[in-house]
Amino acid sequence: MSEGEFDIIDRYFKRLNGLESGVVIGIGDDCAILDIPAGHQLAVTTDTLVSGVHFFEDVDPYRLGYKALAVNLSDLAAMGATAKWASLAITLPDVNEPWLAEFCRGFFELADKYQVQLVGGDTTKGPLSITVSAKGIVPTGQALTRSHAQVDDVICVSGYLGDGALGLAAKLSDTKIVADQQPFIDALELTEPRLTLGQQLIDHASSCIDLSDGLSQDLMHILKKSDRHAQLHLEHLPLSEAILTEIDSGHLSLSEAWQYAVTGGDDYELLFTISKHKLASLRMRLSEQGLSLNCFEIGVILDPNNSPLTGERLGFTHLQQPVTLKKTGWDHFK
Ligand SMILES: [Mg+2]
Incomplete structure (x- = not known):
């Protein structure tokens, strides 16, 4: 994509919500730097949604933005984690501003509800696909897992x-x-x-x-x-x-x-x-x-x-x- 197109996308994803919630460095450097509170571990999950495989090509962009984050937050929930941060890699066939605005509205409405901050991402040109990685924190040693179900539970x-x-x-x-x-x-x-x-x-x-x-x-x-x-x-x-x-x-x-x-x-x-x-x-x-x-x-x-x-x-x-x-x-x- 051209430099101008990246500027457009940047405008949508870089929000002026300050550095908070353990974000030492957010979007704009090579990496995000995040503080994990003492006594906690980091929980990380990633999900990719591909057009025609995981969603219909004519999907409402608001709902796509929402669901791309929701499925990741659901994985954090399953481990007992508190959601904190997310990164977003998005591949777009072209820059369609109304579509992007709606996608971001869905994504950020859910992110704001659970105080999840977008800390990084990547944009490329190609068939529509969305990858979100969500990060949360969980008290050390207390993450819920799949492996300790007990008889009579x-x-x-x-x-x-x-x-x-x-x-x-x-x-x-x-x-x-x-x-x-x-x-x-x-x-x-x-x-x-x-x-x-x-x-x-x-x-x-x-x-x-x-x-x-x-x-x-x-x-x-x-x-x-x-x-x-x-x-x-x-x-x-x-x-x-x-x-x-x-x-x-x-x-x-x-x-x-x-x-x-x-x-x-x-x-x-x-x-x-x-x-x-x-x-x-x-x-x-x-x-x-x-x-x-x-x-x-x-x-x-x-x-x-x-x-x-x-x-x-x-x-x-x-x-x-x-x-x-x-x-x-x-x-x-x-
Ligand atoms: Mg799962």
């Missing part, structure tokens, strides 16, 4: 499941799979990173992951890392008003909704394991702090040496009866 999720996957399916499908697709597309494109809950889970949860690839796939990461089995109770899967409305009006069956909830991706909720008594103390702490955050109980962690499951780490029940998940649906409901 409750499996909890921070919000409704399946809406994002339904939004994607609605966008990809030629036929109408829901009566009103807007709430599902909103869920897909405007996910809320669960940073506040993630920080509260430190000292309480035994393991945690954010749901990007779907409940069963992401839970399997915890089960493998922790060497555990688990059972999920279908009747306890939290379904949104939007999904319940589609079920009531006959556009979606309950078993289809469960299938989206279990195998669909893009929920960006936190999935965590926690002992019964720590869950009680977490709920008390949340209510003392006036935080109305969801912790839906959806299943239980099992001992692999004493498990009713045969040949699989993850099983499903409906009203205490085992059900089998098939790629195309639930045996139980055929």
